[in-house]
Amino acid sequence: MEINDLYVSLGAQLLGHRPPTRVAGIVSYLSAMLNASRAKGFYQALPSGESLSEWGIGLGVIHDELKKDGMDFVAKVRGDLKKALCHEDILRLCDQINRSTVQVVVMVVGAALRLPREFDPICVTITAILLGIGLRNFCRQAEGVSE
Numbered sequence: 001m002e003i004n005d006l007y008v009s010l011g012a013q014l015l016g017h018r019p020p021t022r023v024a025g026i027v028s029y030l031s032a033m034l035n036a037s038r039a040k041g042f043y044q045a046l047p048s049g050e051s052l053s054e055w056g057i058g059l060g061v062i063h064d065e066l067k068k069d070g071m072d073f074v075a076k077v078r079g080d081l082k083k084a085l086c087h088e089d090i091l092r093l094c095d096q097i098n099r100s101t102v103q104v105v106v107m108v109v110g111a112a113l114r115l116p117r118e119f120d121p122i123c124v125t126i127t128a129i130l131l132g133i134g135l136r137n138f139c140r141q142a143e144g145v146s147e
Contacts, residue, residue, distance in 0.1 A: 003132045004067055007074070010125045011066030014073055026062055033058075074129060077113055084112030085130070086139035094135045102127060105135075 001009070015023050033055055040046055074081075085091075085108060093101055109130075110123040130138050 001128070001132075003129060006125060006129045006132060007070035008063055008066045010070030010073060010122065010129065011068070013122050013125060014069055015066075018069070029058055029062070070125075070129075074126065077126075080112045081109065081126075081130070082139065084108050085135060091136055091139065094131065097131060102131070105131065 015026075085105070090105070090108065093104065105127045106120065106123045109126050110117070110120060113123070113126075115123060
């Protein structure tokens with residue numbers, strides 16, 4: 001997956017920690033799209049309602065907001081991640097990415113963020129983001145950010 005899509009995935013995973021109205025709004029919008037599509041399939045004479053481009057704009061808003069949520073979360077926990085991951089031993093380990101490396105980084109991310117095992121999928125997504133941008137790059141970028 002591309003990094004932007006990983007941020008969107010992270011934002012979606014974090015929806016459970018957002019106000020329920022936000023999730024309800026997204027689900028209502030998607031349901032409206034589905035219902036309009038089904039209705040048009042049943043009776044072709046019905047007007048299409050929202051145009052495809054208008055639905056696309058709405059989906060784009062959802063996409064952008066989820067991406068922003070994912071990026072904001074990583075920015076918020078950047079200091080904790082830097083403290084846990086930006087050490088030469090871990091950086092050297094991440095020079096050769098394999099299943100074991102990923103498992104180690106996932107565990108370190110979970111410990112750094114003090115997340116219970118139930119939130120391992122969030123740790124996996126954050127790990128994919130960090131490895132996707134390059135852990136060394138993340139650490140270099142994090143150097144300029146005050147904690």
